Each structure stands twice: as C-alpha cells, then as structure tokens.
Amino acid sequence: MFDYVWLLVAFPAAGAALLLTWGKESDRFGHLIATVASALSFVWGLVLFIGLLGRDGDDRSITDSLFTWFSSGAFHVEMSLVFDPLSALFVLLITGVGTLIHVYSIGYMEHDERRRRFFAFLNLFIAAMLTLVLAGDYLVLFLGWEGVGLASYLLIGFWQHKPSAAAAAKKAFVVNRVGDLGMALALMLMFAQFGTTSIQLVNDSVGSASAGVATALGLLLLLGACGKSAQVPLQSWLLDAMEGPTPVSALIHAATMVTAGVYLVVRSSGVYDASEVARTAVVVVGLVTLLVGAYIGCAKDDIKKALAGSTMSQIGYMMLAAGLGPYGYAFAIFHLITHGFFKANMFLGAGSVMHGMNDDVDMRHYGALRKAMPVTFATFGLGYLAIIGFPGFSGFFSKDKIIEAALGENLWVGLAALLGAGVTAFYMTRLMAMTFFGEKRWRDEVHPHESPRVMTIPLIVLAAASVLGGLLLLGDWITDWLEPVVGHTEHHELAVPPIVISLIVTAVVAVGVAVGWFTYGARAVDDTAPTKVSPFTRAGRADLYGDAINDVVVVRPTMALARGLEWFDRRGLDAFAVGVGSRLGELAQGLRRSQTGYVRTYALGIFIGALVLTLALMAVTF
C-alpha cells in the first residue's frame, strides 16, 4: 500500500496536465475532473493515514524512493517521498481543505470563462504542495516549494486584465524569490557541509556539526520560511495577494501555502534543536509578525485584507510555537491545522459575502448581512468563535497551548502572545460587527442573497471542522502522534495550572471582544472611512509602511545600483569595445587607399619586397 504514496501527487498533477492540454471541449466538465482528482488524492491520503494509524509509533515513517533524480560525483539526489505522521497530517489538511475549496470554486467561478484554467492551476498547486510536504530530500522539497510559488503566482494574477492583480502576482513572486534565495543557499550549505541534501541525513548529522553551521543553516531556512509564510520582513506580498479570486486566498494564502514555512521549520527540527540562536530568531520573527499582522488587521476596511492581516498574525503564532523547540512543534502543527480549517472557512465566507454584494470588499458598505445570508453568517460566526479562541472551539485549544508554551519559555514572549490574542479578538469582532450586524449600508444596486448550495456546503463542512478541530488534542493525541517526527516532548511545569492560563486568555479575549463590539457593533459605523485619524491608524492602513520600508531599504538602492551599472556598462565597457572597433575601422580606411588596382603598383611592391629581402640576406651574410 505504501508503495503507492506517489499517487497522492500523481492525481492532481495528472488533473492539471489534462486540463491544461485539453482543448475547449473540456470547458464544460474540466472543473469536475479537477475536483475529482483532488478528492481522489484526499481519499487515498485517508487510506494511507488509517494504514499509518495501524502501525506502531516507531514504525510510522515510510520512505519511498521512486528513482534517482540525478547523481553527479558525490552528489546524489533520490526522488524520495516520506510518509510519516507529520506529512500525513499535512496531506489530509491540504487535500481535504483543497477539495472543499475546489467544490466551492465550482460555484464561485461559475461565470468566469477561464474556469477550466483556474481549476488546472488549483490542481497544480495541490500537486506542488503535496510534493513539498512529502519530500524526503530538501531538493525535492525545493521542487514543490517552487511549484507552489509558481501556482501562487498564476492564481494571484488570475484576473490578469486588472493591472493591480498582475502587479500583486509579480510582487508575490519577487518577494518569494528573496526567501528562495535563503533556501537555495541552505541547500548549498548542506551539500558543502554534509555532502547530502536528504532531510533525514541532514537533521541527523547537524548535531555533530559546528554550532556556526547549524545557526547559518537555521537562519537561511528561516529566511525561506519567512518568504513563503509572509513573515516579517518578507510579509508585504500577502496583503496584495488578496487580488486573486477568493478561493485562492482561502486555499493558498490562508490554509496551506503560507503554512509551508512553518512546515519547513518543524521538518528541520534537527537543525533548530542544534542552534539556540536560530530558534530565538524564529521566536522573534513569529512574535513580531504576530503583532504586526494583528495591528494591520485592525485598520483595514477591506474584508479580505483584514483577514489577510489575521492570517499573518496566526502564522506568527505558529512560528513562535515552532521556535520554542520540541515542546512547541506539535502545538505549531496543531494550530496550523485548526487555523487551516477556520481561516479557509472565513475566507470562503468572505467570498460568499462578496458574491452576494457584487464583489464589493469594503466592509463599510456591508452591515446587517446576518438576515440576508443566514448560512454564511452561521458558518462565519463559528469560524469567528474558533479564531478568537472561544472556549470549546478549536482555536481555544490551539492558541491556549501556544500561549502556555510561550509563557513557559519566557514571560515577555508569553505576554506579547497574550496581547496578540486580545487584539485578534478585537479585530475579528470588528470585522464581524461591520459585516453582519449594525445597520444596512448597502449600495443602491446591491441585493444581497445567499450563495448557491455548492458554495455553502463546503462552508458548513469547514465550520464543523473549525468547531471540532480541538478534538485532535484529546488525550494529547497530536503530541503523541507527532513524537516520532519532532522528538520527545518534555513538559514545562508552570507556576500556575493550565486552567488559570486558559482563564486569563479567555478574559483577555473577552476584553478584546467587548472593545470591538462597543466600538463597531453598538455604535453606527461610518459609511466612508474617516479621514481624520490618528497616525497609528494611518500606519495600520498603510500596512505599517511595509511597502515604504521595502522601497527605501531595498528597491531604491537596487534601482540606483542598476542605473549605475547600466551607466558604467554603456559609458565604460560599451564605449571601450565600440571605440576599439571604430579606431580599427578608421585605420582600415587609411590602409584601403594603398589598394589602387593597378598591376604595376603591386608589382612594384613585390620588387621592393624582394629587394629588401635580398638586402637583408646580404646584411646577415656579410
């Protein structure tokens, strides 16, 4: 059974290939092929997962070597897939949420004439993401990593006729390249130090390498993770990526692709265990992103951008947990999975709202939608309760665990994470209140209506998952399950029992909700965004000047350098080459005059030459 792990990747890959090469006649049923391909992958993943459940803890890592990708001297890369507890969870999340989003997209993209291509890209994305999480070699992982980047580029820029979408796609691609540079350097370092890029071998041998190597490797991988997971300082692409169709935002920029960075950190646990510095860097990056994302989420009126800020923030939580070491890995993955459910749910809910509101994304034009869209409201509400960590919902368990772990590690880190939870509650309440409560602020021509069933059913399933996701923690199942991969977990004993922490978190969340409700729910919301606002709000609206900082720190110096080089090339190198050429040309023009065409001139030349030769010979001889 486990010899056929590759089928997981093969189904969506074949779907993508089929849809991209088949002509127009597949427009009618192309979306069904893609959905079935993704569903088959999910079913097969489920079968394998159950097979894995039936095995002993130590026996749960299956490596399939398909073929030798390439072999050059000492460098040998196997196209190997690893199916172990960690990748199994990811496979289920990606294909499960992915399939639901495929189903949803059937309705959402119904009137788009390029729907077949959209589904081909979705399948391509699923295939690439599965390659990424199943890879047994960092180079194979990199293949999936780049594939994910490509699919993301194609999907963000899917509505390429909009200049903003095209620019956003380009931005995502370029910012991701910076992260990929880190990955590429990490690969080179691995090869230089260990002579292999196999994930297993690298993580086994990094412990015996020098601390400097482990730290460098950890930081380079972190750079890669920052790019893919939209962590500070490479966060700026995520907000713009909302230009893509909403299912894309749900699938790629909330539930799966952005979690690749977290996956990378957890998968490279050996590297991070070996380097305290790299781990601290991960914690700092996670913490900063957590707060920055939450801050931005508070200031946005665009429903998708507010959710994007929240995604950044939640992934910050995961990074933070992953940086806490063996104790945090399992919680990072736990939060990743619950977040995958509730964020996909909320993004699809936002898509459903936009669908009913003529693609308007400004929350100030919403209000009182709970009656017009009951199903969307109910499912979104469940997702909302999950993300703020309402007791009993999945987010409650996963976020509590991270805050608890952070408090155990360092008081200040824990308090910052706690603050993040409060801010999360605030901005999500704001989003909820502005969209579903209050008074109607609809534009005249808009008549909100509930979305078709093909869109609401995925919402219902995801809402159920958002509620029940917390069950994974039941009896510490998830920590036990992941133990063979991330190592044994030693529990930090806190000064206070976990229940007290939960109470504190809940209290902070309650404060956030209350502030949000009394600011936006109980009071009338302005129809247009107020212009006289504090500098703090203005900073939030401008993404905390992320683009401006990038512009000053990177873009302008790069442009200046490029212009300088261009000038040097034109005035220096080119001028030299062209100058040599034209001088030679002038010389030749002069020499050309000696060619008269008269035989006697040449004959005279021969005679003079012969004479000179003779005289020279005589001079040498005598």
Place this chain on the structure above:
Amino acid sequence: MNEYLALSMILFTIGAVGVLVRRNAIIVFMCVELMLNATNLALVSFSRQHGNLDGQLAAFFVMVVAAAEVVVGLAIIVSIHRARRSVSVDDAHLLNL
C-alpha cells in the same frame, strides 16, 4: 665569368623596368620572360663556375614553369582582349577603391 653575370643583371633590370613601366600586357609578359631568362643565365653561369649540374637542373625547372606560365598567361591576356578590346594592364583595375 663576370661578363655573363653582368649580362644577366642587365637583362633582369630591363625586364624589371619593363614590367613596371609598360602598359601593354604582351610587353609586360615578355619582360617577365626576360627576367626569367636572365635568371636562367645566371644559374647556368654559376653552374659552370662551380662545375656541378645543380644550376642547370634549376634552369630546366625554370624553363618548364615558364612554359606553363606562358600558356596560362597568354590565355588570360587573350580572354581579357576579347572582353574589353584592350590589352592595357591599366584598364584592368577593377580591384581598386
């Protein structure tokens, strides 16, 4: 001995000057022949002086080559004459600027 060499030099000089100053291709050609034969004379004279046959052998070679050259050269001159009704070497200067 020296007389032979002097004659050879005179003939060679006449030939060389002829090649350089005359325009009629036939004359130029004859002057080339004159130079070749002047050389032959010198070769034969030296051969006699040194008492071996190497010079005479070389003279034969020169004659054979000259004969072949005459055949080709005259053919060229004839065809040039046919083409442009002139045997002046100055008229055939298409290779100039």
